[in-house]
Amino acid sequence: MTNIFVEALEPILAHHCKTSDVRRIESNDSGHSLFEKISDAGFFELLTDESDGGAGISTRDLFPILLLLGQYAVPLPIAQTIAARWLWKNHASIPNGLIAFAPHHTVKDELLICANIPMGRVSQFFVIQDRLGYKILNCADAINIYDSGIHGSLLATLNWESHAGQFFDIKNSPTDLMSLSASLKAVELAASIKKVFDMTLQYANDRVQFGKSIGKFQAIQHQLSVMAEHVAAASIAVQAAFDIETGPPSRMLSAIAKSRTSESAQLIAATAHAVHGAIGITYEYDLQIYTRRLHHARMAYGSESYWNQWIGEQVLASPSTQLSDFIQMTSQP
Amino acid sequence: MNNLLDNFQLARLPQSSDALRIEVKQFLNEAMPTLSADRRARSWFGFDPEFSQRLAERGWVGLTLPKTYGGAELDAFSRFVLVEELLCAGSPVAAHWIADRQSGPLIFKYGTEKQKSFYLPLICQAKAFFCIGMSEPNSGSDLSSVATRAVKTDQGWRLNGQKIWTTNGHQCHFAIALVRTSGTSADRHAGLSQFIIDLSLPGVTRKPIVDLTGDQHFSEIFFENVMLNEDALIGVEGQGWDQVIAELAFERSGPERVYSSIVLLDEWIKWLKQGRATPQRIAMVGRFTVHLSTLRNMSIAVTHQLVEDKSPVIEAALVKDIATEFEQHIPALLEDEMGSDPNEIIDPNLLRALAYVSQMAPTYSLRGGTREILRGMIARGLGLR
Numbered sequence: 001m002t003n004i005f006v007e008a009l010e011p012i013l014a015h016h017c018k019t020s021d022v023r024r025i026e027s028n029d030s031g032h033s034l035f036e037k038i039s040d041a042g043f044f045e046l047l048t049d050e051s052d053g054g055a056g057i058s059t060r061d062l063f064p065i066l067l068l069l070g071q072y073a074v075p076l077p078i079a080q081t082i083a084a085r086w087l088w089k090n091h092a093s094i095p096n097g098l099i100a101f102a103p104h105h106t107v108k109d110e111l112l113i114c115a116n117i118p119m120g121r122v123s124q125f126f127v128i129q130d131r132l133g134y135k136i137l138n139c140a141d142a143i144n145i146y147d148s149g150i151h152g153s154l155l156a157t158l159n160w161e162s163h164a165g166q167f168f169d170i171k172n173s174p175t176d177l178m179s180l181s182a183s184l185k186a187v188e189l190a191a192s193i194k195k196v197f198d199m200t201l202q203y204a205n206d207r208v209q210f211g212k213s214i215g216k217f218q219a220i221q222h223q224l225s226v227m228a229e230h231v232a233a234a235s236i237a238v239q240a241a242f243d244i245e246t247g248p249p250s251r252m253l254s255a256i257a258k259s260r261t262s263e264s265a266q267l268i269a270a271t272a273h274a275v276h277g278a279i280g281i282t283y284e285y286d287l288q289i290y291t292r293r294l295h296h297a298r299m300a301y302g303s304e305s306y307w308n309q310w311i312g313e314q315v316l317a318s319p320s321t322q323l324s325d326f327i328q329m330t331s332q333p
Numbered sequence: 334m335n336n337l338l339d340n341f342q343l344a345r346l347p348q349s350s351d352a353l354r355i356e357v358k359q360f361l362n363e364a365m366p367t368l369s370a371d372r373r374a375r376s377w378f379g380f381d382p383e384f385s386q387r388l389a390e391r392g393w394v395g396l397t398l399p400k401t402y403g404g405a406e407l408d409a410f411s412r413f414v415l416v417e418e419l420l421c422a423g424s425p426v427a428a429h430w431i432a433d434r435q436s437g438p439l440i441f442k443y444g445t446e447k448q449k450s451f452y453l454p455l456i457c458q459a460k461a462f463f464c465i466g467m468s469e470p471n472s473g474s475d476l477s478s479v480a481t482r483a484v485k486t487d488q489g490w491r492l493n494g495q496k497i498w499t500t501n502g503h504q505c506h507f508a509i510a511l512v513r514t515s516g517t518s519a520d521r522h523a524g525l526s527q528f529i530i531d532l533s534l535p536g537v538t539r540k541p542i543v544d545l546t547g548d549q550h551f552s553e554i555f556f557e558n559v560m561l562n563e564d565a566l567i568g569v570e571g572q573g574w575d576q577v578i579a580e581l582a583f584e585r586s587g588p589e590r591v592y593s594s595i596v597l598l599d600e601w602i603k604w605l606k607q608g609r610a611t612p613q614r615i616a617m618v619g620r621f622t623v624h625l626s627t628l629r630n631m632s633i634a635v636t637h638q639l640v641e642d643k644s645p646v647i648e649a650a651l652v653k654d655i656a657t658e659f660e661q662h663i664p665a666l667l668e669d670e671m672g673s674d675p676n677e678i679i680d681p682n683l684l685r686a687l688a689y690v691s692q693m694a695p696t697y698s699l700r701g702g703t704r705e706i707l708r709g710m711i712a713r714g715l716g717l718r
Contacts, residue, residue, distance in 0.1 A: 221712035308619030
């Protein structure tokens, strides 16, 4: 798979998003310098129309870039920012900065609350969607910001006064913010799942006990084989969602991708740690960077149960008498 | 780090397959016999020579074989579509199933011209049904230990031994069997050969085995001084093991490894649609849909490799292992679900389909290679062995 954008982004991430950089941003750094490196190289305009000075690439070509961001555990909402800039109708009015998605917000006691937003801690703006349309909120105007994760987490809950933010027009109305957020998170999950599997396979080959690599023991082999099955399933579920020319993935394929990757996240994280032993839960070893992501990304923008419920409703409302017919119809790009 | 997982690239069925799908659906509307849900739930175990012949009249048996031998000369994608529709309808396809899936392609790949021009037209006309003689009483997962032996004679071969768990062995015309032609079990994979055995020959005795649902779907076959002519050997003497492995890529990769419980699932969904949906049931439907959709794409990805003339042996093993788990989850979860409210009156047809699938589901991960064997193969594909 050759993609010139991937080839251009990879060295930037290899130099500026090493796991030591990820740890630094996750502890107290704003990530601004990494943001600038990616911004200066033009990556935020990948989807932007060529008439607006963007690269105008297809959704299909964006996909490997999203995988790469996940593979490097980039702790900034790069994918969301790229997508937000594509959604925006009037390109000139897009604010400069990192944009996180907050499709589920609540208004309570005169407050607009965006709870547990991934990478909320390092974002300059939040995009929300309500019945009147899309709105952008400036994080600098937030009344308060709470961390909603523990050590190393960038999950945050932000509160604004209830009428904060500005509406903006989007191109058409192709999809809802929830399924767009879920589809992007599903790719991050699939990339993390693959990375965790690769690290575990390597460890099983390297670690010697009882005079041989632990990967030579059948009990370990079978656990890795099952992991491999889940890696393949997660991978193909996100590929199916993003195999389109333009625009966001369909709600159904986003839902399938998020449900499938979320369901595998738990098994992959648990098996990886079991094979690694104690070293896997240390801060120093890189596995935790990815398994922490598996856990919170599984919950973000709807876990498997949330999406299974919606998918089940669609199946039961459909006139198809065979589930295979429903799947064929909804899998068309 | 490993190429195995890179081979799971999304592939799409070609547009031409849509037309075939419509034709198959129309055919099934007319030709599908009226069968209760638990009969249809037998999936590719339902044996009905008349139905197989009707399919053959449409040119849909031996689908991938060349036209010169009576086949339809369509690719593996077309077979995927045909098989998907036949299985989802619960049609009784067992009679021609093995011949269409693997014996025909095996004979086409390794057979002499004489063998091809004799067997392949018969397969395509649904006049020759095949079974596979692999397992023996003391050779299950350890297949290379087979003890059935063919010894060279002046006219051909003399065969002695026994096969077991042979699907529809008592109802088929021919078996393709893996037997030892030289050495001993200690030689493992060396010295094994494949033979096409006419099951009407003197010295062949067949006994059906009754399974736990009362069906007779598999059998024992005994060979006592069965005289085979030279032409019975298929492929190269001593290369039987490699031929069997290639054959298993066909056996393990198809949609039948995804859809074994589909009739039950569709019946349950139909029942739920009659005002019986609860949040828990809706979420279960959603989860099954997510898994089926993903497994179908994995199976199509492997089919794509067959279309490209590759032999995706390990990829097929990977899909079979995870897909049979899904097939087994369906009855396992539905038993709990349908027993969760003793006051609810459940359609007895649905209950019978559930009972059949629940009882037969253990075979899903036995036939065509056990989980333990498949996971060992995947581990080898990952470079661990």
